[in-house]
Amino acid sequence: MASWIEDKRNIGLVVLSLTCLLLLGLLLNRPGMPPPREDDHQHDASSAEATIWTCSMHPNIRQPEPGLCPICGMDLIPVSEGSDSDGPWSLTLSEHARSLAQVQTAPVERRHIAHEIRMVGKVAFDEKRVGDITAWVAGRIDRLFVDFTGIEVREGDHMVELYSPSLVTAQQELRQAVRSVKSGPSSMRKASESRLRAARKKLGLLGLSSRQIEMIERSDQPTDHLTIESPMEGVVIEKHLNEGAYVNTGSPIYTVADLSRVWIILDAYESDLAWLRYGQEIEFEVEAYPGESFSGRIVFIDPVLNPRTRTVKVRIDVPNPNRKLKPDMFVRAVAHAMISGGGKVMDPGLAGKWICPMHQEIVKEGPDACDVCGMDLVQAEDLGFVAESTTEPPLVVPASAVLVTGERGVVYVEAGEAPGTYEGREIRLGPETGDFYVVTSGLEEGDRVVVNGAFKIDSELQIRAKYSMMYHPSAPEDAPNLVVLETHAPFRLSLDAVYGAYFQIQDRLSRDDLASAHKAGQDLAGALKKAAVIHLDAKGKIHWDRIDENLAENLDTFAKAPEIEAGRAAFEAVSEDIYRMAMQFGSSDAVRVLRFHCPMAFDNKGAHWLQNHESTANPYFGASMFACGSQVEDLAETRKAASDAPPPKAGGHDH
Incomplete structure (x- = not known):
C-alpha cells in the first residue's frame, strides 16, 4: 500500500514538471514576442576577439594575456583584432561618433598672415649726435660759461675761457707773417703768404675759429687766453671739469647731445626675430604722452643675443623736433609684420626703394648717395626685403589643429573620399602667429585638417595601441645633423672615463640618489680635462671645443641643482652633450653606448638619455617608473651607417 502511494506521488511530480515546461514553451512562442537579439552575445564575442593586450602609454607592448605593463606598470588593456584595419596611424569614425567627438575640419591654405609683435624699451641718445668739447691746447680753465648740465647751446656759443701760454707764441708767428705780407719785398711775397697760411692753420689746430683768428690779425696785443666755442647744437649732458682745473690737450670738458633726433632701443625676444x-615700421607710445602715437623704422638689429634676458636689441631712429622724447623715457612698441613663403618678413612700402647700408633711416626712391656718410645706396631687396608681389604666400594651418609634443607637431588629415577617415601626419612648423602656424613641410594646399576633436582622435588611437602623438617610430629619431669624425684609438680610449662617469650619473639618478650623482658629475668634469685631445686634428679640436664648453656649463648647472628634479632637468642637457660627443667622436670597443627615450618625461614632453646596457633604468622618474622608456638607438650602428653613406652630390640639397 505504501509503495503504491509513493509511485502515485512520483507520477504527479512528473506530470507537474511537464505541464510547467509546456506553459513556458507557449509563453516563449506566443505571437508578438520578439525574437532573441543577435547581439546578446556580442560582448562575449568581442571579449573572445580581444586576445591581444597592450599598454595605453607604450603601444609597442603586446601580450597575449592581461597583466601589467613591463615598462611603466600600468594595467594592460584589450585590443580588438580588427582595430588595425584602418592602418597604423588612421581611424574611421561613424557619423554618430564624429558628432559625439564634435570633429570639425578646415582646409590648409596659402595666405599672408599678419602678426603683432609687442616690445618694450627706452628712449636713448643718438650716439651719432653726441660729442665732446675738449681742450685743443694745454692750459688752465679760468671760466666756465656753462656751469651746469641741461643747458641748451647753439653752434658757436662760448663755453670756456682757457689760459694757455703756448698761444702767445703762435699769435706772434701769425702777426709776423701778416707784416711780412704787407711790408716785405715783393720777391718774398709767395713765401710770406705761405707762412701766413701755416700760422693760421696752426691756430686753427689749437681750437681757434676763423673769426677769432681774424680778430688776432687785427689786434696789436697778443692774448694768452682762448675762448672755446661749441662746435655743435645740443644739450650739455655732462660737465667733466670745474673752474681752476688744469687740462691737457684732448681733455674733455663738456659732453653735448643733439636731441633733434633720438634712438628708441627695444628688446625683442628671440622667438620674434x-x-x-x-626698415620695418614700428609704432610706439611713451608714458609721458598717453594716447599719442609715434612711429619710426628699424635701422639696426643687434647681432648679439643677451644670454640673460634672451632678447635682442632693436633700434629705431626717429626725429624729435619738439624735444618731446627725452632719453630714458619708457616705451611700449608694436610691429605689424607679415611673413612670406620663404620665411622673410615683407615691408611692401620698401619695394623698389633704395637704402643706405650704414644708415638705414636714409630711404630714397632711386639710386643716390647717403646724406650722412656719402655711401652709395642699395636696393631694399639686397638687404633681405621681399616684395609682396614677387613671393608666394606661405602655407598656414589653424593653430587648433596642431598637437605639439616636444619637438614634434602632429595633425590629423581627412583621408580618402569617404567621410570619417582621419590620418595622422607629422609636420614641420614655422613661426606661430597666434591663430595660425606656418607649415614648412608635411601638408599640401587643400588638405583638410581636424581643427576640433583632434585630441579625441589621438586618444582613441592610443587606446587602440596605434601610432599617436605620444608614440611613433619616427619620434625618437631626432638626432641632430652631426659630423661623424674619424678619430684615433688613443683618443677614443681616453673617453672611456668620460662615458663611465656619465653612466654613473644616470644610474644614481635612476636610484633617486642625487648626492652620489653630484659626485659622479665631479668625476665627469675631471675626466673631460684628461681627454687626449692631442690626438685630434684641427677640425676635431674645433668640434671638441664646442662640446667641451657646453658640457662644462651644463655640468656646472647640474652640480648646483639643490633637489633631484632640478638635477634631472640639468641632466637632460648633459645627456645631449654626451650624445653629441659619442656620435661625433665615437667610443672604444670596451664601451657600449645606447640611446633611450621616455615619452612621459617632463610633463609628456619626452626626453632621451644614454646607457651602457639594455635594461631600462629611467633617470627622470627613478623608483616611481624605473622601467619607463625604451632603447631607440645603438650609437655604434648609427656611426657605422653614417660612415658608410655616400657623400652628397656637389650642389645638391638634402631633402
Whole structure:
C-alpha cells in the first residue's frame, strides 16, 4: 500500500514538471514576442576577439594575456583584432561618433598672415649726435660759461675761457707773417703768404675759429687766453671739469647731445626675430604722452643675443623736433609684420626703394648717395626685403589643429573620399602667429585638417595601441645633423672615463640618489680635462671645443641643482652633450653606448638619455617608473651607417 502511494506521488511530480515546461514553451512562442537579439552575445564575442593586450602609454607592448605593463606598470588593456584595419596611424569614425567627438575640419591654405609683435624699451641718445668739447691746447680753465648740465647751446656759443701760454707764441708767428705780407719785398711775397697760411692753420689746430683768428690779425696785443666755442647744437649732458682745473690737450670738458633726433632701443625676444627686418615700421607710445602715437623704422638689429634676458636689441631712429622724447623715457612698441613663403618678413612700402647700408633711416626712391656718410645706396631687396608681389604666400594651418609634443607637431588629415577617415601626419612648423602656424613641410594646399576633436582622435588611437602623438617610430629619431669624425684609438680610449662617469650619473639618478650623482658629475668634469685631445686634428679640436664648453656649463648647472628634479632637468642637457660627443667622436670597443627615450618625461614632453646596457633604468622618474622608456638607438650602428653613406652630390640639397 505504501509503495503504491509513493509511485502515485512520483507520477504527479512528473506530470507537474511537464505541464510547467509546456506553459513556458507557449509563453516563449506566443505571437508578438520578439525574437532573441543577435547581439546578446556580442560582448562575449568581442571579449573572445580581444586576445591581444597592450599598454595605453607604450603601444609597442603586446601580450597575449592581461597583466601589467613591463615598462611603466600600468594595467594592460584589450585590443580588438580588427582595430588595425584602418592602418597604423588612421581611424574611421561613424557619423554618430564624429558628432559625439564634435570633429570639425578646415582646409590648409596659402595666405599672408599678419602678426603683432609687442616690445618694450627706452628712449636713448643718438650716439651719432653726441660729442665732446675738449681742450685743443694745454692750459688752465679760468671760466666756465656753462656751469651746469641741461643747458641748451647753439653752434658757436662760448663755453670756456682757457689760459694757455703756448698761444702767445703762435699769435706772434701769425702777426709776423701778416707784416711780412704787407711790408716785405715783393720777391718774398709767395713765401710770406705761405707762412701766413701755416700760422693760421696752426691756430686753427689749437681750437681757434676763423673769426677769432681774424680778430688776432687785427689786434696789436697778443692774448694768452682762448675762448672755446661749441662746435655743435645740443644739450650739455655732462660737465667733466670745474673752474681752476688744469687740462691737457684732448681733455674733455663738456659732453653735448643733439636731441633733434633720438634712438628708441627695444628688446625683442628671440622667438620674434623671424618677424623683424631692417626698415620695418614700428609704432610706439611713451608714458609721458598717453594716447599719442609715434612711429619710426628699424635701422639696426643687434647681432648679439643677451644670454640673460634672451632678447635682442632693436633700434629705431626717429626725429624729435619738439624735444618731446627725452632719453630714458619708457616705451611700449608694436610691429605689424607679415611673413612670406620663404620665411622673410615683407615691408611692401620698401619695394623698389633704395637704402643706405650704414644708415638705414636714409630711404630714397632711386639710386643716390647717403646724406650722412656719402655711401652709395642699395636696393631694399639686397638687404633681405621681399616684395609682396614677387613671393608666394606661405602655407598656414589653424593653430587648433596642431598637437605639439616636444619637438614634434602632429595633425590629423581627412583621408580618402569617404567621410570619417582621419590620418595622422607629422609636420614641420614655422613661426606661430597666434591663430595660425606656418607649415614648412608635411601638408599640401587643400588638405583638410581636424581643427576640433583632434585630441579625441589621438586618444582613441592610443587606446587602440596605434601610432599617436605620444608614440611613433619616427619620434625618437631626432638626432641632430652631426659630423661623424674619424678619430684615433688613443683618443677614443681616453673617453672611456668620460662615458663611465656619465653612466654613473644616470644610474644614481635612476636610484633617486642625487648626492652620489653630484659626485659622479665631479668625476665627469675631471675626466673631460684628461681627454687626449692631442690626438685630434684641427677640425676635431674645433668640434671638441664646442662640446667641451657646453658640457662644462651644463655640468656646472647640474652640480648646483639643490633637489633631484632640478638635477634631472640639468641632466637632460648633459645627456645631449654626451650624445653629441659619442656620435661625433665615437667610443672604444670596451664601451657600449645606447640611446633611450621616455615619452612621459617632463610633463609628456619626452626626453632621451644614454646607457651602457639594455635594461631600462629611467633617470627622470627613478623608483616611481624605473622601467619607463625604451632603447631607440645603438650609437655604434648609427656611426657605422653614417660612415658608410655616400657623400652628397656637389650642389645638391638634402631633402
